[in-house]
Amino acid sequence: DQQVKQNSPSLSVQEGRISILNCDYTNSMFDYFLWYKKYPAEGPTFLISISSIKDKNEDGRFTVFLNKSAKHLSLHIVPSQPGDSAVYFCAARAISSGSARQLTFGSGTQLTVLP
């Protein structure tokens, strides 16, 4: 039973265009969401996050949008660069889980930015 779902295993985008990565969740107790980026042979690294009290958080080329009613979040990268090619994981945390540090991850989306 996946509580965090990334339904697109892969995405290809042309350099300079916008990349949009999507994530859906089922647990209404999730109150904090994060995106991690992973290069081959490395561990995931934190990219950007958003609290459930907000609907948008922006950091440079990266913006995360949260739609709580739809239980959906998305990561926008604009403009996309070849160095953005990586696997992107969506993750969520429920403060009421009793284990405040637990993250539930999606299965990841491989983004390829074509030069």
Place this chain on the structure above:
Amino acid sequence: DAGVIQSPRHEVTEMGQEVTLRCKPISGHNSLFWYRQTMMRGLELLIYFNNNVPIDDSGMPEDRFSAKMPNASFSTLKIQPSEPRDSAVYFCASSDRLSSYNSPLHFGNGTRLTVT
């Protein structure tokens, strides 16, 4: 600044053998997590520790898996006996519980385990 250090980077073993994966968290971090990444299930939490104490091991797949954290700077994940379906990348991560609740996890580079 040293990050989370995992060893070995790669492990190839035969079915039935014991495998031990090692992790050194970031100094000062007092929460440590073991995750497993597979194609089918993505990143799954296996177990996590706060102040060296196991808090939640509900993700440990079966009794063949065990994890210890004898001190704040070292943890092991052991599989005995190993099976081919254990083949995956195992990640260790740490975080600083004393800082914001929402502080992100810092991951090591993982151990790629292949059981033949």
